[in-house]
Amino acid sequence: MKKLEWILPLLLLSSMSTAAERFRNLNTYIGGGAGITKDHVLSQYYNETVTSGKLFAGMAYNTYSGIEASYAYLGSFANDQVKEDALAFNLAAFVPLAENIRMIVKGGIYYYKLDVSSVVTYDSDITYGIGLKYNLDYRSALRGEWERYKNLGGSDVDMLSLSYSYRFGRH
Numbered sequence: 001m002k003k004l005e006w007i008l009p010l011l012l013l014s015s016m017s018t019a020a021e022r023f024r025n026l027n028t029y030i031g032g033g034a035g036i037t038k039d040h041v042l043s044q045y046y047n048e049t050v051t052s053g054k055l056f057a058g059m060a061y062n063t064y065s066g067i068e069a070s071y072a073y074l075g076s077f078a079n080d081q082v083k084e085d086a087l088a089f090n091l092a093a094f095v096p097l098a099e100n101i102r103m104i105v106k107g108g109i110y111y112y113k114l115d116v117s118s119v120v121t122y123d124s125d126i127t128y129g130i131g132l133k134y135n136l137d138y139r140s141a142l143r144g145e146w147e148r149y150k151n152l153g154g155s156d157v158d159m160l161s162l163s164y165s166y167r168f169g170r171h
Helices: 002-025
Strands: 028-039 050-060 065-077 082-096 101-116 119-135 140-152 155-167
Touching: 028 065, 028 082, 028 140, 050 155, 065 140, 065 155, 082 119, 082 140, 101 140
Parallel strands: none
Antiparallel strands: 028 050, 028 155, 050 065, 065 082, 082 101, 101 119, 119 140, 140 155
């Protein structure tokens, strides 16, 4: 029985190093950024564009396509009476324009949380966006993006952001 107590942890450790090596070979990335957001219905009543931010992580299948998950804080509107958050899952295409520049085209589904004067609503709809990615080097990139969150509480919400991303994996 004492031998089994040592064998199981050793097997787990050896499998963890194999999993870590496989993860290192994947073309994964993380990033975050800040921007501005406009809610099309609320902007009719309140002339405001608010500060927003996002965090994202993705995996590129190849040079041209991948999947991406993101969390976006879309901001507080109407004197902080309306707060909007979104969790999105997108398919992404990366179209080469020049050696270090790629156009990003993405679309998918998002789940949102809408808080209006402490009355919280959850729902989902589609999201899509377009942008440019400039590779600073193999690992680092800057991204400028426009994204639309359709029908968030009955309104389309646009986010314009500037982000930094860091890529893992091997050359």
